[in-house]
Amino acid sequence: MLKIFKSLLLVSFAFVVTTSYAAITPNPTAPKVAAKSYILQDFASGRVLAEHDADLRLPPASITKLMTAYVVSHELEAGNIALTDDVLISEKAWRMVGSRSFIEVNTKVPVEVLLRGMIIQSGNDAAVALAEHIAGSEETFAQMMNQYAQQLGMFNTNYRNATGLPASDHYTTARDIAILSAAIIRDFPEEYKWYAEKEYTYNGITQHNRNKLLWRDSSVDGLKTGHTEEAGYCLAASAQRSGMRLISVVLGTRSENARAQETQKLFNYGFRFFETHDLYKAQDKISDIKVWKGADKQVDLGLAQSLAVTVPRGRYKELVATTNVKQPVIAPIAAGEPLGEVEIRLGDELIAKQPLIALESVDDGSWWRQLLDTILMWIWG
Secondary structure, eight states: OOOSOEEEEOOOOOOOSSOBOOOOOOSSOOOOOOSSEEEEEETTTOOEEEEESTTOOBOOGGGGHHHHHHHHHHHHHHTSSOTTOEEEOOHHHHTOOSSOOOOOTTOEEEHHHHHHHHHHHOOHHHHHHHHHHHHSSHHHHHHHHHHHHHHHTOTTOBOSOSSOOOOTTOBBOHHHHHHHHHHHHHHOHHHHGGGGOOEEEETTEEEEOSOTHHHHOTTEEEEEEEEETTTEEEEEEEEEETTEEEEEEEEEESSHHHHHHHHHHHHHHHHHHEEEEEEEOTTOOOEEEEOBSBSSSEEEEEOSSOEEEEEETTOGGGEEEEEEEOSOOBSOBOTTOEEEEEEEEETTEEEEEEEEEESSOBOBOOHHHHHHHHHHHHHHO
16 A cells, blocks of 8 residues: 555546556656667556657567567467477478578477577567468468557557568557567566577577677566668667666667667666656555445445556655545446546656546445435435
């Protein structure tokens, strides 16, 4: 429970469906980053700590494979495929140019080997083999990628292939990549462990992960690099220090070293000047409210999703939480029904807000309860 001031205002409101955040002006300002586009975001709260042209549509190169891996993980979770399944390698997959896992045509390779080869070695051949195994063709698989992008809210993204090799109308943004990166970390923690592996050996060939930060910064544990002439050098990365996780995306830097250096700038800035705190867990009781005409006289209120906030370092104790609940609350009430909202403020700034929901259902009361409450509501207005 929050160890900060709370008050209950019994007023009407217009609730929002998802958590929303107002901008905090960081002090000092973020460092200059030599990239076409970038974003730095806290994983738990979703707060953006620094950005530049984060919605600019750009070619993502091999960062595309984050979505390829996300789709594969969903298929594994659904039971449609298994890590031990053998995948027959087509000639198309075998002939892929660029970074490769060196799989051989007409051989059978387990899904896990292909997935790790794609994540760690950035194998274009492995990506195509997985796409064909799941969807029959890479083109159909790209349609699945776009469907998942829409579901995640990646509205400035369009995929044409599973690899990120140059293609017309194949693009995404730094913000959308950050959304996808957070989804991978949140939804598939077991597979996410592979993004921290520094090397992988297949067919007698050992290749190193191209994410240089895995060697330079022990707090970094993912995600994916990308490079083509058109895209420049790109990096989506995540790091965790003292329980705080940040996600950084830099697109269009000038070299391998530059994408690592610019990402390191963003991480150092975020961890140095901000802190993140978990305030409420999903489904925990925050408060309760009187119910009119119901079988129960009150209902517990909480949040559908956990709520965390990111604030400038040292200002956590200045936070004020306010619960706003609409009145009157009249039965019947369904579990999960929004009845108000929680607002978190830092001074005059609205930091976050989320709907307050009923944590349980309340049925209609007896005819006597309904009659009595109708009279009381009329008397009391």
